Amino acid sequence: MKLGIFSGSANPELTNGIADYLNIKPSSIELKRFSDGEIFVKILENVRGRDVFIVQSTYPPAENLVELLLMIDALKRASAGRITAVIPYYGYGRGDKKDEPRVPISAKLVANLIVEAGTNRILTLDLHSQQIAGYFDIPVDHLFAAPVTIKHIHSMGIPEENLVIVSPDVGRVVAARAIAKRVNENVPIAIVDKRRPAPNLAEVLNIIGDVKDRVAVIIDDIVDTGGTLTEAADALYNVGAKSVYAYITHPVLSGNAISKIESSSITKLIVTDSIPLEDKKSDKIEVVSISELLGEAILRIHENSSVSSLFV
Secondary structure (H helix, E strand, C coil): EEEEEECCCCHHHHHHHHHHCCCCCCCEEEEEEEECCEEEEEEECCEECCCEEECCCCCCHHHHHHHHHHHHHHHHHHHECCCHHHECCCCCCCCCCCCCCCCEEEEEEEHHHHHHCCCCCEECCCCCCHHHHHCCCCCEEEEEHHHHHHHHHHHHCHHHHHHHECCCCHHHHHHHHHHHHHHHHCCEEEEEEEEEEEECEEEEEEECCCCCCCCEEEEEEEEECCCCHHHHHHHHCCCCCEEEEEEEEEEEECCHHHHHCCCCCCCEEEEEEECCCEEEECCCCCEEEHHHHHHHHHHHCCCCCCCCHCCC
């Protein structure tokens, strides 16, 4: 089957980077809004029997999710051979469980919608919780941004004896330990002990581990309002960290997150292009691309070869 890469409105620059890695041009599609705001999708080339990939993150507004569903439906009705939804950032992923009465499991509902639209396979990156992959009744390739993160950490040239990898909460300890081990066997980890009294609010209670006179590197999947991240950075600095870097896969950056980051103890925030920053710019924020990682995964899926070596 011939390979085709389609871009939604959410990630056009990332799609171009993936296409460059694959040495192909993005496939032709028309996306527009009617005067009432409804979305119009039209595939502008023959896709009958082709292996097609749609690159579209589902960050807010909800139109990004609706656009993805419409693109899937259009390709299915155009008789595409196989449809893979490449979702760098899986929106609504934080609603992954029913943890209080009368609330939805949003991540499961979104998974149902994507599968029902006609998707044959999912390729995604750093899901908020790994169980979300099980919400799909189709194959899911769940990549991690760790290779990109580790490459950048090495590029900074920080001596291993001066480095500590920090988990922002207990839930990310496994990921932090895995990255620390791959940076160097002797790099220690620290843990931020916190509690969350309400959504988008976090209170740092203690730092577990030795960070004094070390370069602290926080590893996490999402930065939204920036409250958790900046409080953790300030707490690390207050107990003696020499400097604080943060590697976050998905830069949601809602509300006044940018001002919080700029006034915090964070030396540099490194994020991927799973969500375009657009006007959310800061001298403290650096973007690294996941285009090669996703491009290699797409190539292996297309060739029906192993993707497991990328799951690190």
